[in-house]
Amino acid sequence: MKFNAACLQLTSNDQPKENLDQVIKLSDQAVKDGAQIILTPENTFLLTLDEGVLNEKSEDHEKGFCINEIIKYAKSNSIWFLIGGTPVKENNNIFNRSVLISPKGEMVTTYDKIHMFDVNLPNGESYEESKKFKAGESLSVTKLPWGNLGLSICYDLRFPNHYRQLMKKGADFLAVPSAFTKNTGERHWHILLRSRAIENFCYVLAPAQTGKHFNNRETYGHSMIVSPDGVVLSEKKEDIGLIISEIDIEKVKKIRSEIPSISFD
Template identity: 40%
Template structure:
């Protein structure tokens, strides 16, 4: 069994405040015996005023949140999947980047969000992530004490091909840090996360942003951990905070032996269009 922590946050516009929340959670998770902590998308900064936010978006070596999390991981001997930060790339453009940090504080993997959220919602909300951020071009799987971790971020959840690629590459646990809007969360959050777990016969860990943020946006919360059969092991509701769950790696082989969907996967042939 592997004990993991899940942090649900209401990140604001001050990276120093968000860093303090993360450092406290890492300490609490380490003290509780968790082998790994998972945090949400945009753990270090949520600010839709992009001109204001730009002053806090820096290259990784200068990012105070990343530095604080690395130091806290090392101090507490715990792995951390820092769901994502807004990072400035060498070309000056921005990336929505997640980091996997080991118990020495070393960055073992980084992943830039592949699918950018450009939508107009019936509620009147309009989001154009691509106007500020550049999409990634690489999927990532890394060995961790919780299993072979396949990384993704928020809107990636809607693209099943990514999770097929991750599970084909050996992933047994899929991380979906998120900042889902309330309308899309109410409609799709639970069903998509359970579907990804069932399709991949893998655990899914989805640490989420929640509540009303300083910049005025509202996020759905409901951080989940789902097992390979699609059973919900942890659901955090709407309150920010830290929760723990035990995951059993043997559950993966049990489910995959009963419904061997990965073994039965085939390359899809060309589609024949008739009529």
């Protein structure tokens, strides 16, 4: 069974409505190009390192304006839509949350980023996600019409067991929405994405943030769709835009039968 998946590449800022407008514009193009599922990067509607702005502009899980606009959009266009990651308030906490929406406009499942990005980079960049976000605790694998989608967000990519567990729960496709720093992206992004695909014989769908943001943060871009045997099917190296590729569940089954390494776990 085949379907078309589109990954959007954004340069988000701290103005949710502006980011939403960009998502809708690119999604219109993706729909025109035949996308049946659209995926957006981490920090889709709000990218900020300012804790005050984060608290002020993070969306309510049920009543968030941007989330509900995408729910309407998915329903009106009869497509699946993964908001890859956006700050969401719930129970006095802020989560870095993926939201999967069905063509009927239903919020099918959510995933809260488990691995917090707490690092000090050699170039002076410092990130302390655990001080701003509450980490998630549960893995998420959801049945789509074509197979099963396993969810993750950005820094999760560095933890192979996260994806092994998703595969063991039945995942055929792995979503890796990200806002990788330029510094670490240049060194590790491609090889990590291809490795997760090959290790688990899953497609990897990786929409990304790109370019220089308003707060001098620079993200790597290079949104990619990777086949189960590690071939880069499509890549958007830089600038705002989108990529789209045909995904074939039979390729997952075929390569798993040819190289039965996953049966040893």
